[in-house]
Amino acid sequence: MVRLSPRCGVKWGAAVPPKMGKARQMIDLSAPPAQIEYAELRSLNSAAAAPTGGSCAAAPSAKPAPPSQAAPKAIDAPAFIAALGINTHVSYFDTPYGDVAKVGDALLYLRLPRIRDYLAPSAKERYAALVQHGIKLNLFLPGKTDLDAYVDGLAKFQTSYPGAIVSLEGSNEVNYWPTPWPQAGGGKTDLPSQAALQRAYHDKLKSNPVLKDVPLANLTLGGVGADAHRQLGDMKSSADFANVHVYFGPGDPPRATWGYALGLGQVPMPGVPSVITETGYTTAYLHNEGVDETTQAKLSLNLLSRAAATGIRQTYLYELVDQKPDPSGRNKEAHFGLFRMDWAPKPAATAIRNFVGALSPEAAAPGRGPASLAYSVTGLPAQGSEVLFRLGDGRFAVVVWAEPDIWDQAAHKPIAAPASNATIRFASPVAGYEVFDPLRSDSPLAKGGPASEVRVEVSDHPVIVRVKSK
Numbered sequence: 001m002v003r004l005s006p007r008c009g010v011k012w013g014a015a016v017p018p019k020m021g022k023a024r025q026m027i028d029l030s031a032p033p034a035q036i037e038y039a040e041l042r043s044l045n046s047a048a049a050a051p052t053g054g055s056c057a058a059a060p061s062a063k064p065a066p067p068s069q070a071a072p073k074a075i076d077a078p079a080f081i082a083a084l085g086i087n088t089h090v091s092y093f094d095t096p097y098g099d100v101a102k103v104g105d106a107l108l109y110l111r112l113p114r115i116r117d118y119l120a121p122s123a124k125e126r127y128a129a130l131v132q133h134g135i136k137l138n139l140f141l142p143g144k145t146d147l148d149a150y151v152d153g154l155a156k157f158q159t160s161y162p163g164a165i166v167s168l169e170g171s172n173e174v175n176y177w178p179t180p181w182p183q184a185g186g187g188k189t190d191l192p193s194q195a196a197l198q199r200a201y202h203d204k205l206k207s208n209p210v211l212k213d214v215p216l217a218n219l220t221l222g223g224v225g226a227d228a229h230r231q232l233g234d235m236k237s238s239a240d241f242a243n244v245h246v247y248f249g250p251g252d253p254p255r256a257t258w259g260y261a262l263g264l265g266q267v268p269m270p271g272v273p274s275v276i277t278e279t280g281y282t283t284a285y286l287h288n289e290g291v292d293e294t295t296q297a298k299l300s301l302n303l304l305s306r307a308a309a310t311g312i313r314q315t316y317l318y319e320l321v322d323q324k325p326d327p328s329g330r331n332k333e334a335h336f337g338l339f340r341m342d343w344a345p346k347p348a349a350t351a352i353r354n355f356v357g358a359l360s361p362e363a364a365a366p367g368r369g370p371a372s373l374a375y376s377v378t379g380l381p382a383q384g385s386e387v388l389f390r391l392g393d394g395r396f397a398v399v400v401w402a403e404p405d406i407w408d409q410a411a412h413k414p415i416a417a418p419a420s421n422a423t424i425r426f427a428s429p430v431a432g433y434e435v436f437d438p439l440r441s442d443s444p445l446a447k448g449g450p451a452s453e454v455r456v457e458v459s460d461h462p463v464i465v466r467v468k469s470k
Contacts (some may be wrong), residue, residue, distance in 0.1 A: 071372040071427075074390035075308050077359045077397065084304070084356070085114030085138060086338070087278060087319040090130075091123035095323040100126040102343050106320055107135055110338065110349060111356040114166065116277055116316040118142040119153055127157070131164035138167040138277070138316065141201055141219075143177035148204070155210040167314060168205065169243055169277060170198040170219030175228065191231040194219060195268070199238045217243040217275050217314075218268070229267035241313060242269040245278035246303075251291045251407025254303040255383060258310070275314040279303055283346065284335040286328065291407050295414050297347035297439060298406060298461040300338075301355055305401050305462050309387040317352075347439070351461075354438035358464045359389055359397055369394035373469055374427035380458060381420035394469045398424050401462035417460035424465055425453040436464040 086107065089097050097103060107115065107130075116138045119127065131137065141150065158165050171179060174194040180187025181197040198219045205211045218239035221228055244265035248257050265274050281299050284290035291299065300317065307315040322337035329335070338349040345353075373396045377386045384402040391397055404417045432449030436442075439461050449468070456463045 071374040072388050074372045074388045074396065077389040077391045080308055080389065081111070081356055081359060082113055083314045084112050085116055085136075085314065085316040086110065086112050087316055088115045088117050089319070089323070090115075090117050090126050091120035092323065093122075096321045096339075096341055096343065097323070099343075100129055103320065104130055104133055104135065106339050106343060106345075106349070108133075109345065110353050111360070112352070114138055114314075114316070115320075116140070118172075119150070119157060121153065124153075124157065127164075128161060131161050136166040137164055138169065138314065139165060140169045140277070141171045141179075143171060143174075143179050145179065147183060147197070147201060151201075151204045151208060151211070155208055158210050158214075165211075165214055167215045167217065167275075168211070169217035169241075169275075170201060170239065173220050173222035173245070175221050175224055191221075191228060192233065195232040195235060195238070198235065202238045215240045217241040217277065218265070219243065220245050220277065221264075226264060226267050229264050232268040235268040236270070236272060239269065239272075242266055242272045242274045243277055244274060246276050247279065248281065248299075250289050250409040251281075251295065251299075251405070253299065253383070253403035253405065254306045255403045258303075258306060262310070273311070273313050276307065276312055277314070277316045278318040279315065280318040280336055282332045282335045284326065284329050284332045285412055286330045287332045288409065289332055290329070290335065290412075292414060293346045293348065294439075295407050297351040300348045301351055301438060301461045302401055302403050304352070304355065305385070305387060305399050306403075308389070308399070309385060351438045354436070354440075354442040355462065355464070357442050358436040358438060358466060359391065361391055361395060361466065370469060372396075373398075373467070376425050377422060378425070379420055379422040381418070381422075384420070384422070384458060391466070395466065396469065397464050397466045399462050399464050400424070400456065400458050402458050402460060404460055406460050419457040419459040421455055422458045423453055423455050426451070426467070428470065430467040431470045432468045434466045436466065438462065438464065 088103060089095065090100065090103065113134065114136045119139050127137065139154065154165065171194060178189035178194055179197055180189055181193045187193065202216055205216055216239050218235055218241065220243050222245060242265035244261050246257060246261040248254065262274055281296045282290045283293050283296050285292045304315065317338065319336045321339040321343065322335055322341045324331065324334040325341060326334040338352065339345055369392060371390065373388060375398060377400060380400060381402045383404055384400065386398060386400045389397040389399065400422055406415050406417050408415050429450045429452045433447065433451055433454050434444035435446040435456055436444055454465050456465060
């Protein structure tokens with residue numbers, strides 16, 4: 001058995017955030033696919049950005065809130081966090097992933113409970129070491145793998161470690177790494193054949209008594225458009241979720257690609273809930289598609305906020321750690337990690353840890369208290385958005401953010417974004433509030449209460465206002 005060492009100020013065996021049951025006016029991320037109701041991205045405020053700097057500040061006001069604010073649907077924060085994960089390559093022994101203890105330490109540092117990988121026979125002991133310390137697995141079907149043998153291996157692993165595999169998906173980017181199908185002989189690698197493989201995989205899983213209830217996401221394609229996705233045909237009976245990989249143009253904010261990428265996943269599975277199993281930014285800042293580490297942090301926070309606001313069922317960032325040395329800063333594939341090769345956290349790792357922490361107050365009791373909070377937001381900058389999380393025990397978090405262009409591709413440097421003064425007004429005064437900027441700290445930068453409104457500065461990444469309703 002591989003032994004894992006405690007590190008990063010966290011102890012192994014920390015509890016994974018619990019799932020919550022359904023509640024009125026709350027998006028239930030643990031519901032069966034047929035019961036999913038997409039969160040509506042609330043209307044964007046288009047107030048002009050005011051060049052007042054980028055620091056976060058808050059001020060309570062005794063001014064009464066207008067009585068007309070509606071109570072939006074709230075995202076169940078514990079379930080949202082439980083469905084966040086990170087791509088790993090645990091079987092890549094000659095990379096930083098070869099130290100599985102460091103993999104586990106990094107996951108606990110991030111406070112992310114899931115990884116996305118495939119069940120490599122050579123690394124099963126390493127997966128076992130991770131799941132025994134609270135890490136859950138989303139596993140895809142690797143290319144050129146014997147289907148019967150792989151399903152049998154999944155079932156045996158799930159039997160040995162009940163509940164370890166929380167979701168499965170089809171083959172990864174089949175236009176790049178196809179599996180000849182059928183495997184009995186004369187198999188083809190075209191897209192219709194890959195769709196047939198997905199249907200066969202679905203049927204084998206759903207007939208397996210150990211795996212039949214594990215949700216299955218569709219296969220993925222990489223770097224192709226709607227015409228290629230149409231070649232897959234109708235796949236609504238081949239998976240529980242549509243599945244996409246969402247990457248971005250050079251330094252582009254998530255909004256630039258989000259709708260298009262999700263639409264591609266809907267081509268073979270119209271109306272089926274979506275998961276995103278790869279998304280992220282590379283810090284190969286001298287590469288045409290790279291950004292610097294601080295910009296990676298801002299954009300990563302924005303895409304997680306957008307994933308919540310648009311009802312994405314599972315989101316997996318790519319990837320945990322840089323795999324290869326590249327002092328030139330020009331190798332795109334070497335720098336997607338949230339950690340550097342020596343396992344030092346990049347700003348994105350720390351920001352994500354702070355983001356998750358702000359949505360996970362220790363004293364909150366999941367499933368208790370009101371289901372939603374009536375409020376309104378004014379003064380957001382252009383390309384601004386907001387989303388409401390329910391934390392439990394009468395606690396909520398309003399996340400406000402904006403997605404301006406913040407990277408100069410030609411100059412390979414960030415663009416400063418102006419800040420706007422946004423005001424969050426509550427239909428009824430809240431008992432208290434705390435303001436978090438996950439890019440800066442895991443502690444509140446301001447607090448107070450009771451209050452009828454809270455003012456914050458919003459520029460190019462999320463600010464979180466956590467409140468306790470009366």
